Amino acid sequence: MHVLEEGRGELIQVPDIEAFREWNRTRKSRRLEDKRMTEQEAIRAFVTDGCYIGTELYGTVRCPMSLSREVVRQSPKNLRVAGQGVLELDLWLAAGLVEALDITYIGLEVYGTSHVLRRAVESQQVKRTAEWSNAAISWRLKAAAMGIPFLPIRSMLGTDTFRYSAAKVVEDPFTHQKICLLPALILDVGLIHVHRADRFGNAQIEGISGFAFELARASKRLIISAEEIVETEQIRQYPDRTIIPYYLVDAVVHAPFGSHPGEMVYVYARDEEEIRAWVEASQTVDGASGYLNRFIHSVPDHMAYLNLIGEERLAKLRGEAERR
């Protein structure tokens, strides 16, 4: 196949499909084992300096926020990150944990541009960036989930998004048309927050599934946090709801309100007041570090964080949840 164009972006995580197969054969247990851990144990065990990490979905929607805050508490260095994010990646960038970004979108949605991202990239604190579209990041994970080294797609073509990516354009050997090839993206660690999981890691999600299916299957180590830990019998009653089977999972963390201040559909609504507090605080370096101190470093764990937010507020968010 003839390569016609190459993006000049760096391939921040080089996929090795054979090694991934071997990893899945030798390093992922098929035994039904109790994988429950505290968030401290799970992050300490799997999130290491320099590792390539990804979170699913994003900041304000079913996001592993309690795990993301624990990452900030433990402060691993030089993280390489798949950057589809809102609040969670803002926190990591503000804490100075990120060295390299495969970026598709980091911003504050309704509230505009991320000041933290601006400071981190404009000051070159983040040393390497490569551009992708949202579909491209998800399809790169999908390629890894399929166990193939690359996936042909029809977006990215003709743009600077392609030119600053690590994708390539080739002539399709079947139709002789130009097509963009995305390299598979195999994560060292993935973090996903779900509605329910059993102690082995069988996990179920309500509502849209974002890219949980793909990210779970593209991760060498997978940490699940769950609103609720249920008996396996409940999983077996509704196996069609299982999006992540246990053998993909390395740690199960019980985290009620684990997506706070984001929402968890049918369980609680997003906490607009708290989201706005970050939007305000993150405008300045001092504001951001004050927020990190108050809501992360000054509380030992997620339960203490929830106490800080307060039961009254949490009850209100439960009451505002989307109903079926």
Add this chain to the structure above:
Amino acid sequence: MTADYSATEMMICVTARIMQDDSTAFIGTGIPMLAASLAQRLYAPNLIPIFEFGGTGAQLEQLPRAVGEARTFHRAVAASGICDIMETAQRGFIDYGFLGGAQIDMYGNLNSTVIGSYYPPQVRLPGSGGGNDVGSLCWRTISVMRHDKRRFVPRCDFVTTPGYLTGCGAREAAGLPRNTGPIQVISTLGKMGFDVGNTYRMTLEAVFPNITIQDIIENTGFELLILGDVETLDPPTAEELRILREEIDPDRLYI
């Protein structure tokens, strides 16, 4: 008669009026969400809004603040995931894509990545998100954005999302799907189109009430083509404004 309204409200109403009933429309964050909600109530009850993280066919009773939140699949026909949505677009099932951006050029290319050089940038913006995919894969794209010289530029500092790239034939030459591209730009001053089949450059189609052609020319950083009569659009109706202010955005997040 309606009393006062803002340019943003006018922009939302014009966008809602062009949304087609029984069509599929990829809806980006912000103004397109308000327009889709207004369109469902007044002009296109069977509009199928599609959101990138999986919501298909929601009834937009409340304004979504994020492209993945519960309101993007409230009473929807399906709640799937991003790969399904993007593959649906890639298969040719999504008629319209509604987008925003920080900069737009005469070929409808959009920038939402950086101002200045790439690295280190003068201003780092959020990045493509789903924008590049929408502009590549939907049949027709419509951009909605504020109108001033900083935004309507001769050349985008960075082409995040493809319009007609460098003009006639450029999308096809790049390998993008055939017969796709931008058809309209709704701004805070008027409605633009494109000289499709010829130069593929942006054209001026209509102005908002109390806005002159000269106002638009002065606020555009490149030469807009004027190929026919430029009409003046009707202001928002009392009903459009009432629904917008009382039902869709009572918290005034956008308006």
